[in-house]
Amino acid sequence: MGSTGERIKEVLRGVPYGCVATYGGIAASAGLANGARTVARLLHSSAASDGLPWWRIVRADGSIALRPGAGMEEQVARLADEGVAVGSDGRVDPAVFGRLSRWS
DNA sequence: AGTGTGACTTGGG
DNA sequence: ACCCAAGCCACAC
Numbered sequence: 558m559g560s561t562g563e564r565i566k567e568v569l570r571g572v573p574y575g576c577v578a579t580y581g582g583i584a585a586s587a588g589l590a591n592g593a594r595t596v597a598r599l600l601h602s603s604a605a606s607d608g609l610p611w612w613r614i615v616r617a618d619g620s621i622a623l624r625p626g627a628g629m630e631e632q633v634a635r636l637a638d639e640g641v642a643v644g645s646d647g648r649v650d651p652a653v654f655g656r657l658s659r660w661s
Numbered sequence: 662a663g664t665g666t667g668a669c670t671t672g673g674g
Numbered sequence: 675a676c677c678c679a680a681g682c683c684a685c686a687c
Contacts, residue, residue, distance in 0.1 A: 561684065580669050584683085591682045593669035598684065601668055614668075622668035632668090 564588060565599050569609045575639045576657040577649050579617050597622065612636055619654040621647045 558564075564587040571586075572578050584592035596614070604611035612635035616622050621643070623629040633643045642650040 589683070591670075592684080593682085594667060595683045597668045602685085611668080616668085617670060624668080628668080
């Protein structure tokens with residue numbers, strides 16, 4: 558291990574239930590200063606295949622990165638199951654978003 | 662080795 | 675609030 562993908566996966570597995578994290582935050586925790594795109598790519602590539610909590614990853618402003626019909630519905634549903642409310646504009650509950658979102 | 666692309670981010674008009 | 679441009683990183687062709 559040590560490859561970028563592995564590190565990102567590790568961080569993703571560390572995201573607790575009922576919380577959300579940002580692409581930039583995950584990248585930063587993985588050691589990538591600006592690897593937001595890399596995280597997104599990895600998730601799109603093999604999140605479901607590797608059992609990663611892809612639904613807990615949202616944009617920097619708390620909005621869902623996926624577009625309607627491309628999995629957004631699924632993400633919203635999964636978050637709702639964990640107690641994370643999503644607004645009609647596609648943004649997660651500010652309370653939960655303020656709770657995590659950046660891990661320093 | 663070069664080019665294109667993506668579930669991003671930030672800043673400016 | 676909305677749209678556009680530039681920056682950055684890893685991967686596939």
